Amino acid sequence: MKILNLDLGDKSYPIYIGQNLLLKGELLTKYITGKQVMIVTNTTVAPLYLKKVQNLLSSFEFAQVILPDGEKYKTLGTVNYIFSTLLEKRFDRSCTLIALGGGVVGDMTGFVAASYQRGVNFIQIPTTLLSQVDSSVGGKTGVNHMLGKNMIGAFHQPKCVLIDIDTLDTLDNQQYSSGMAEVIKYALLVEYLNFFNFLQENIKDLMNRKKSLIIKMIYQSCQHKINIVAQDELETGKRTLLNLGHTFGHAIENTLGYGTFLHGEAVSVGILMATKLSHLEGHLSSKQVAKIQDLLEKANLPISIIGKINASAFMKAMLVDKKVINGNIRLILLKRLGQAFICDNYNNHLLDQVVNEFCQ
Ligand SMILES: NC(=O)c1ccc[n+]([C@@H]2O[C@H](COP(=O)([O-])OP(=O)(O)OC[C@H]3O[C@@H](n4cnc5c(N)ncnc54)[C@H](O)[C@@H]3O)[C@@H](O)[C@H]2O)c1
Numbered sequence: 001m002k003i004l005n006l007d008l009g010d011k012s013y014p015i016y017i018g019q020n021l022l023l024k025g026e027l028l029t030k031y032i033t034g035k036q037v038m039i040v041t042n043t044t045v046a047p048l049y050l051k052k053v054q055n056l057l058s059s060f061e062f063a064q065v066i067l068p069d070g071e072k073y074k075t076l077g078t079v080n081y082i083f084s085t086l087l088e089k090r091f092d093r094s095c096t097l098i099a100l101g102g103g104v105v106g107d108m109t110g111f112v113a114a115s116y117q118r119g120v121n122f123i124q125i126p127t128t129l130l131s132q133v134d135s136s137v138g139g140k141t142g143v144n145h146m147l148g149k150n151m152i153g154a155f156h157q158p159k160c161v162l163i164d165i166d167t168l169d170t171l172d173n174q175q176y177s178s179g180m181a182e183v184i185k186y187a188l189l190v191e192y193l194n195f196f197n198f199l200q201e202n203i204k205d206l207m208n209r210k211k212s213l214i215i216k217m218i219y220q221s222c223q224h225k226i227n228i229v230a231q232d233e234l235e236t237g238k239r240t241l242l243n244l245g246h247t248f249g250h251a252i253e254n255t256l257g258y259g260t261f262l263h264g265e266a267v268s269v270g271i272l273m274a275t276k277l278s279h280l281e282g283h284l285s286s287k288q289v290a291k292i293q294d295l296l297e298k299a300n301l302p303i304s305i306i307g308k309i310n311a312s313a314f315m316k317a318m319l320v321d322k323k324v325i326n327g328n329i330r331l332i333l334l335k336r337l338g339q340a341f342i343c344d345n346y347n348n349h350l351l352d353q354v355v356n357e358f359c360q
Pocket residue numbers: 042044045048069070071074101102103104105107127128129130131134135136137138139140141150167168169170171172175178263264
């Protein structure tokens with residue numbers, strides 16, 4: 001087992017990464033406060049792992065909420081259903097919530113934990129690659145609004161993150177690839193751990209799910225994330241870099257409708273759009289653009305939008321993003337491979353050119 005620690009003063013917490021972790025009760029129970037524990041999961045994950053986790057909690061007053069599966073249920077309505085269950089079961093402020101599932105379950109459970117009785121304890125057990133490398137770490141929680149993705153939310157850090165990579169055994173290949181988009185994103189952001197080269201060299205084995213390499217990849221991805229979050233927990237500066245590809249990606253998800261493209265698939269196309277704009281702005285060479293595209297393709301990720309999106313609808317969707325400041329879309333671009341930067345003064349004609357290339 002490998003352990004990382006996200007250093008946030010009195011909100012610091014460990015991230016455990018390894019195999020068979022869902023059999024190790026003490027890892028989980030030492031982060032539970034109070035006597036009442038509620039597991040929040042969904043209809044897909046519950047039959048696979050709920051019993052396993054429940055078995056670790058025999059000494060607690062236990063409740064569960066099993067949500068419908070899908071991004072389209074990441075709403076205030078679903079969150080309200082969790083609140084109602086907590087209240088009906090008379091859960092008090094000392095309770096602990098456990099998110100068991102992918103990013104959708106994790107984001108909603110975290111949001112409930114942030115706001116139930118003004119904040120309760122919570123633990124993340126992420127079960128998709130995307131949630132293991134990204135969403136379970138860093139304390140961003142929330143839900144979607146009809147008019148924009150993740151528009152309602154809060155920062156609320158978990159007490160620990162338990163990443164049992166054996167849960168990936170049941171994850172399908174498309175979802176696994178979706179997680180790879182966030183992994184590739186880290187490799188482009190900063191030059192650290194020679195991560196881009198590691199991915200390039202091992203992409204075949206990683207896609208064949210070689211477990212020793214998966215552990216290394218998740219560990220290094222989480223290292224990237226915690227280094228940035230520890231410097232800027234509330235995203236007032238450097239953490240914005242983690243949104244590489246996301247302003248474009250969110251606009252794709254929003255315009256196509258949630259669920260048409262998986263989140264990571266939309267981010268993959270978004271990364272390529274940001275890469276191409278970086279090239280047109282004179283930063284990245286065409287060779288570097290090709291290298292990035294090649295890695296996305298080898299991870300079985302899309303490099304174009306499947307389905308029709310109207311360019312002006314796309315631009316409108318981009319304007320409903322948390323990265324929009326005073327009506328100006330703030331983008332994350334690449335100076336070179338391994339050096340991302342926040343860009344407010346790109347050429348709008350070049351942005352239009354990229355949007356037109358991808359939206360037909
Ligand atoms: N909070 C953050 O910092 C952050 C960062 C990135 C993404 N996100 C959010 O994360 C969400 C995407 O997360 P996701 O990709 O995990 O999607 P998801 O939660 O929808 O999970 C994908 C699918 O895999 C299923 N699943 C989960 N674990 C499984 C397993 N072990 N075996 C088989 N099936 C399994 C789920 O039921 C679902 O059908 C988006 O809502 C996105 O906005 C949040």
